[in-house]
Amino acid sequence: MTDPFIRPYRTTDRADVAEICVRTAAAGGDARGIYSDDLLMPDVYALPYVDHSPDLAWVVEHHGRASGYIISVADTQAFADWWARAWTPGFVARHPAVGPATGRNPDYTEAQLLYDGTDPQRMVRGLRHDELTTHPAHLHIDLLPELQRRGLGARLIDTLRTALAERAVPGVHLGYAAENTAARLFYDRYGFKELPSSTPHSPLLGIATT
Numbered sequence: 001m002t003d004p005f006i007r008p009y010r011t012t013d014r015a016d017v018a019e020i021c022v023r024t025a026a027a028g029g030d031a032r033g034i035y036s037d038d039l040l041m042p043d044v045y046a047l048p049y050v051d052h053s054p055d056l057a058w059v060v061e062h063h064g065r066a067s068g069y070i071i072s073v074a075d076t077q078a079f080a081d082w083w084a085r086a087w088t089p090g091f092v093a094r095h096p097a098v099g100p101a102t103g104r105n106p107d108y109t110e111a112q113l114l115y116d117g118t119d120p121q122r123m124v125r126g127l128r129h130d131e132l133t134t135h136p137a138h139l140h141i142d143l144l145p146e147l148q149r150r151g152l153g154a155r156l157i158d159t160l161r162t163a164l165a166e167r168a169v170p171g172v173h174l175g176y177a178a179e180n181t182a183a184r185l186f187y188d189r190y191g192f193k194e195l196p197s198s199t200p201h202s203p204l205l206g207i208a209t210t
């Protein structure tokens with residue numbers, strides 16, 4: 001049995017990435033069954049990233065399949081523009097209607113999630129100060145439960161920061177669900193700081209790449 005290891009993303013990891021996303025999307029916990037389609041969350045928070053920037057994505061391979069990832073884009077504004085052109089049409093075709101409310105996640109309704117899938121400028125609007133200049137990249141990181149607390153999250157962030165620094169990207173930011181207190185402890189411990197645009201409801205953290 002081999003230990004989990006980090007390697008660059010491959011297009012054959014795409015379905016695993018979608019599954020990791022939905023299994024960690026309820027403030028770090030399993031979101032399967034919360035929305036009418038388990039692919040809705042990945043279609044907003046994972047798949048556009050690996051399709052747009054497969055070279056800025058890494059997975060943790062464990063027992064022959066991807067079981068964790070870090071995914072990112074170097075330029076959030078360019079990504080939002082690409083999304084409007086290249087992602088929204090397919091997204092709308094795949095998710096044409098609001099599904100029945102499950103009532104299991106009143107903080108993030110299906111209608112809101114569907115709207116977010118067609119509103120990529122939300123990623124830019126939230127940055128009201130100069131974060132697009134200081135921290136133009138952003139990331140998502142998720143590990144299945146069996147891979148958590150083994151130091152892999154910190155190593156994935158190290159890997160991404162090195163790659164971004166090589167591209168002369170000065171900083172990276174992220175948003176997280178305010179109720180995900182475990183993730184906040186991880187980011188604090190790693191060295192992320194709250195950004196000027198952060199709010200209690202939509203916390204934003206950032207770190208320089210070097």
Ligand SMILES: CC(C)(COP(=O)(O)OP(=O)(O)OC[C@H]1O[C@@H](n2cnc3c(N)ncnc32)[C@H](O)[C@@H]1OP(=O)(O)O)[C@@H](O)C(=O)NCCC(=O)NCCS
Binds near residue numbers: 189
């Ligand atoms: C959050 C996450 C990416 C952290 O990655 P990880 O590999 O589990 O974290 P690491 O093992 O690198 O942890 C480094 C340090 O961060 C802190 N930390 C990490 N997870 C923590 C937790 N659940 N509670 C408290 N502190 C935590 C600890 O100080 C830890 O060091 P220690 O284990 O020596 O005490 C991972 O746990 C995860 O994917 N969780 C579920 C999905 C999620 O919440 N993603 C983030 C969405 S914004």
